[in-house]
Amino acid sequence: MEIEIKRDRYLEQMIRRRHNGLIKIVTGIRRCGKSYLLRTLFKNALLADGVTPDHIIEMAFDLYDNIEYRDPRVFYPWIKGQLLDGGRYYILLDEVQMLGEFVSVLNALADRKNCDVYVSGSSARFLSKDIATEFGGRGDEIRMYPLSFSEFMSVYSGDKYDGWNEYISYGGIPLVVLADTDEQKTSMLDTLLKETYLRDIVRRDRIRNAGEMEALLDILASDVGSLTNPNKLKNTFKSRGSSRITATTITKYIEYLEDAFLIEAARRYDIKGKAYIGTPLKYYFMDMGLRNARIRFRQMEVDRAMENVIYNELRMRGYSVDVGNLTVVESGGDKAAVKKQLEVDFICRKGSRRYYIQSAYLLETREKTAQELRPLLKIRDSFKKIVITSNTPRPFYSEEGILMMSVYDFLLDAESLER
Numbered sequence: 001m002e003i004e005i006k007r008d009r010y011l012e013q014m015i016r017r018r019h020n021g022l023i024k025i026v027t028g029i030r031r032c033g034k035s036y037l038l039r040t041l042f043k044n045a046l047l048a049d050g051v052t053p054d055h056i057i058e059m060a061f062d063l064y065d066n067i068e069y070r071d072p073r074v075f076y077p078w079i080k081g082q083l084l085d086g087g088r089y090y091i092l093l094d095e096v097q098m099l100g101e102f103v104s105v106l107n108a109l110a111d112r113k114n115c116d117v118y119v120s121g122s123s124a125r126f127l128s129k130d131i132a133t134e135f136g137g138r139g140d141e142i143r144m145y146p147l148s149f150s151e152f153m154s155v156y157s158g159d160k161y162d163g164w165n166e167y168i169s170y171g172g173i174p175l176v177v178l179a180d181t182d183e184q185k186t187s188m189l190d191t192l193l194k195e196t197y198l199r200d201i202v203r204r205d206r207i208r209n210a211g212e213m214e215a216l217l218d219i220l221a222s223d224v225g226s227l228t229n230p231n232k233l234k235n236t237f238k239s240r241g242s243s244r245i246t247a248t249t250i251t252k253y254i255e256y257l258e259d260a261f262l263i264e265a266a267r268r269y270d271i272k273g274k275a276y277i278g279t280p281l282k283y284y285f286m287d288m289g290l291r292n293a294r295i296r297f298r299q300m301e302v303d304r305a306m307e308n309v310i311y312n313e314l315r316m317r318g319y320s321v322d323v324g325n326l327t328v329v330e331s332g333g334d335k336a337a338v339k340k341q342l343e344v345d346f347i348c349r350k351g352s353r354r355y356y357i358q359s360a361y362l363l364e365t366r367e368k369t370a371q372e373l374r375p376l377l378k379i380r381d382s383f384k385k386i387v388i389t390s391n392t393p394r395p396f397y398s399e400e401g402i403l404m405m406s407v408y409d410f411l412l413d414a415e416s417l418e419r
Contacts, residue, residue, distance in 0.1 A: 003155055005147065005174055007033060009316065011041050013142050014118065019088070023110050023135055026120040028144035029261040029286050030196055033174050034120040035060075035094050037144065042118065046090055056090045057082050061098035072101045076108070083114070090116050097121040103134050110138055145316050146287045147172030149309065149411040160408050168305040169297070171289025189293035197262055197290070205256050212245055213253045220254075220263060220283050221294040225307045227268075227323075229279040230254070254283075261286050266311065269322040269347055271379060282323055284311045302390070303361035306407055307345060310359050310388060313411055319348035324356060328378050342375040354383040355417055361390050376402055386417065395419050 010026075014037070017024050026034045039058060046056055057079060061070055069075040083089055091109060096102050096119040109115045149164070152172050156163045170176055170185045173192065179185045198217075202210045219236055220228075230247035237243040257263045264284055268277040285291035288305055314321045324344030329337050346357040356379060360372040376385040377400055386403045388410050395405040395416075403419065410416045 003178060005033070005036075005151060005155055005177075007037050007041060007144075007151065009148075010037050010142060010144050011045060014042050015045060017140055017142070019116055020140065021110070022138055022140035023106050024118040024142060025135075025139045026118070026142045026144055027261075029146065030200070031173050031175055031192060032144050032146045034144055036174070038092050038118060038120045039094055043092060051088075051090060054084075055087055056092065058092045058094075060094040062095040070098050070100060072099060072105050075099060076105055079109070083112070086114055088114050088116060091118065093117070093119045095121055107135060107138060145172075145312065147174060147177060148313060148316050150414070152177060153412065160412070164408070168288050168302065168309060169292060169300070171287040171292070173287055173289060176289055185289070186293065186297070189289045193290055193293050197260055201256050201260050205252075207253075207256070212243055212249070213256070215243065216245075216250060216253050217257065217262075217294055220257075221285065221291045222299055224285060224291060225282055225304050225311075227280040227282055229281065232280065262290065264311075264315070266321055266323050266346075268325045271324050271326045271344070271347070273327075276322075277325055284308045286312065303359075306361050306388075306390065307359040310357070310407070310410070311346065314346060314348045314357075317350075317414070319350045319355075322347045322349075324375070326375055326378055342378060344375045344379070356383060356385045358387045360387055363387075363389050363391065373398070373400065373402060376400075384417070 014024060014026075026038060028034055039060070043056060043058070047053065059066060059069060059075070059079075069078060079091070093099070093106075096106070099105060102119075106117060106119065109117050149167055149172075152167050153160060153163050155177065156166065158166075170182075170189065173189070176185050176188045176192075179188055198210070198214065201207065201213070207213055215237070216233065219233060230250040233250050234245060234247045237245050254263070254265075258265065262285065264286060266282045266284065268281070269275075270277055285308060288308060291308070292300065311321060324347045326342040326344060327339060328342055329339050331337055344356050345359045346355075348355050348357065356376055358372050358376060360368070363369045363372065372387055376387070379385065384403060385401070386405065388405055388407050390407055392404050392406040392409075395403060395409055397403055405416060405419070413419070
């Protein structure tokens with residue numbers, strides 16, 4: 001029996017965008033489920049809403065049977081021939097980057113009043129984070145991620161504690177999640193990383209020294225969630241005596257990895273000064289399984305994994321996410337006042353909403369609790385402050401008004417930040 005993984009968060013986004021006159025573009029890391037969303041989940045939703053099959057036009061350009069349609073001079077006349085009346089047609093195109101001149105073709109289709117266009121793609125070019133700009137403002141991007149923990153648990157047979165250990169080890173790529181054994185999952189992740197993601201980047205960006213870029217990825221994977229910048233990374237290479245790589249080259253490599261959605265940067269924000277700080281930045285992996293495969297499943301620090309998963313969940317929920325920097329001046333007793341830099345793990349924003357969030361794997365002592373609460377208590381505005389741990393039995397508010405909750409309550413309840 002085939003297992004269906006619900007992706008309601010993205011399906012609802014597609015449904016809300018119906019008939020908005022724009023080209024709906026599903027982007028995201030390869031193998032995260034874009035094709036399944038488009039040609040199965042969304043198509044079934046259209047049929048359930050009464051759209052007749054003859055008004056849903058599909059094309060999967062990666063199939064051999066459709067190879068001739070990759071020529072726009074063949075495809076465009078064909079699809080015009082499918083528009084038999086003035087009714088609304090839904091055009092679902094998968095692996096659209098294989099279609100020649102696809103930007104011009106899609107713009108032409110979007111110009112037709114009765115065409116609602118949805119596309120996905122998996123090439124390195126199509127995965128560029130700026131792909132929507134190619135459509136001259138007519139692209140409406142839907143960013144898709146690997147499975148969230150909640151989506152993962154919908155098909156996991158064990159309890160949330162075992163599920164958590166599985167999730168932070170092997171991640172949320174659907175193909176990997178549905179594999180039967182740990183050996184299969186490990187092998188799939190290794191193959192995907194080498195033969196799909198990295199190979200695409202090397203080909204697209206014509207990288208001559210792929211080994212350097214892979215070494216950089218290793219460093220970022222080892223230090224996930226740590227503040228860094230190109231000069232610091234250059235010095236790391238230099239200390240190993242293995243490369244004369246420049247900061248400029250490192251910057252380019254990081255851009256390539258971000259364009260392929262393997263990693264994402266979180267910028268630092270000065271809470272008091274209300275301005276962004278240039279560098280250093282923090283880098284998080286879009287999938288923990290791919291991160292762990294890169295370092296051969298060593299360095300399985302649960303605290304770092306939890307921080308990375310929280311970051312991804314916030315991004316999946318549509319928040320912009322920054323790292324908070326807070327400058328405080330404290331009295332040194334008999335000594336002169338001392339200026340100190342405090343860090344808030346995440347500042348997340350969506351519209352008028354803002355939250356300050358600390359990721360604290362264990363709060364075992366009063367001293368540790370005070371350490372985590374300290375930056376939050378120094379913030380003088382009224383936005384909600386939250387500490388997410390692994391060992392909070394149920395959500396509650398501290399005496400200082402800070403919401404304390406477990407990572408399970410946070411991840412499994414889409415409205416957890418509003419509790």
